[in-house]
Amino acid sequence: MARPVVGVLVMAYGTPNRKEEILPYYTHIRRGRPPTPEQLQELIERYEAIGGLSQLNQISRSQAESVLRALQAMAPDVDWRLYQANKHWEPWIPDVVARMAEDGIQQAVGIVLAPQGSKMSSGAYFEQVDQALARLDRPLQVERILSWHLEPEFIAAQVELMREGLARFPGGEPEVVFTCHSLPARILEWGDPYPEHLREMGEAIARGAGVTRFHFAYQSAGRTPEPWLGPDVRDKVAELAAAGARAVLVAAIGFVSDHLEVLYDLDIELKQAAAELGVHLERTRMLNDHPGLAQALANAVLRAARGAL
Numbered sequence: 001m002a003r004p005v006v007g008v009l010v011m012a013y014g015t016p017n018r019k020e021e022i023l024p025y026y027t028h029i030r031r032g033r034p035p036t037p038e039q040l041q042e043l044i045e046r047y048e049a050i051g052g053l054s055q056l057n058q059i060s061r062s063q064a065e066s067v068l069r070a071l072q073a074m075a076p077d078v079d080w081r082l083y084q085a086n087k088h089w090e091p092w093i094p095d096v097v098a099r100m101a102e103d104g105i106q107q108a109v110g111i112v113l114a115p116q117g118s119k120m121s122s123g124a125y126f127e128q129v130d131q132a133l134a135r136l137d138r139p140l141q142v143e144r145i146l147s148w149h150l151e152p153e154f155i156a157a158q159v160e161l162m163r164e165g166l167a168r169f170p171g172g173e174p175e176v177v178f179t180c181h182s183l184p185a186r187i188l189e190w191g192d193p194y195p196e197h198l199r200e201m202g203e204a205i206a207r208g209a210g211v212t213r214f215h216f217a218y219q220s221a222g223r224t225p226e227p228w229l230g231p232d233v234r235d236k237v238a239e240l241a242a243a244g245a246r247a248v249l250v251a252a253i254g255f256v257s258d259h260l261e262v263l264y265d266l267d268i269e270l271k272q273a274a275a276e277l278g279v280h281l282e283r284t285r286m287l288n289d290h291p292g293l294a295q296a297l298a299n300a301v302l303r304a305a306r307g308a309l
Ligand SMILES: CC1=C(CCC(=O)O)c2cc3nc(cc4[nH]c(cc5[nH]c(cc1n2)c(C)c5CCC(=O)O)c(CCC(=O)O)c4C)C(CCC(=O)O)=C3C
Pocket: 012, 013, 014, 015, 016, 026, 029, 030, 031, 043, 054, 055, 056, 113, 114, 120, 121, 181, 182, 183, 184, 220, 221, 222, 223, 224, 254, 255, 258, 259, 260, 261
């Protein structure tokens, strides 16, 4: 008998591949409203400060391929077919979902390369999936993994990176600050799980690594007038400095890759602000190609697929 075919849709944020693509990318993030020339220039300068562009698309692609290999190793009884797509740049999620249907995929599992869930983070990826599914004239069933923030292999990998980060403070335990991307504060009115997921991830990692002093903050809030989730990580570091802290270790656990929001917002902007406050600030490494990340994602996909087959 032929093995069952299961599509694996691995979705990432996306980033421009060339400088000329920064404007349409930014416009897409802003839901079709072009940025002002000043806003565009500011974003171009942030990309320039990290070497011109971000490697996020390459990293996401490679992470997705590792998930496929882990699935093939664990469950060779299934014919896994990998599809990688992005929310804000090509390959676009709706195009890739249409291609899955053209390829005859009928069962698929979708997962996002960000651990925590929110109507405005993972939910927004699946909204793009749903819009594409509604236009199809063929049956395609997509199982949704809206969050995977407590997958044991993921937590274990983060614990390892936390221990490595702590080792950079031989003089004593630093204050640890766990961050994820800020979202508009109105998500709280919906009882959105996002803040709870950040806390649960951080607590599990702190427990695993034996961290006793840890805090939570949000980073990279959008440049819009509405209120965003706080405290902002810059304010949190200033608060810790005012209370006498001289060593801070930031862990951007809401992300899994080296990209602009980490390499610029934390490594350049936050480090400089910390230095001005007399604080030695380090950041734990991102997972990128850590095998524990691929294994965690593959475990979540396999469970969802087994439930659906
Ligand atoms: C929840 C969330 C995640 C985490 C979950 C996930 O990973 O999905 C995330 C990740 C990322 N966000 C990224 C980039 C950007 N996000 C922006 C702006 C915004 N993000 C938002 C949300 C999120 N974003 C929101 C609500 C806005 C404001 C929109 C508006 O203004 O209406 C802007 C515009 C300028 C600015 O505001 O900074 C940029 C350039 C990159 C890629 C960087 C690279 O190229 O390496 C990554 C991984």
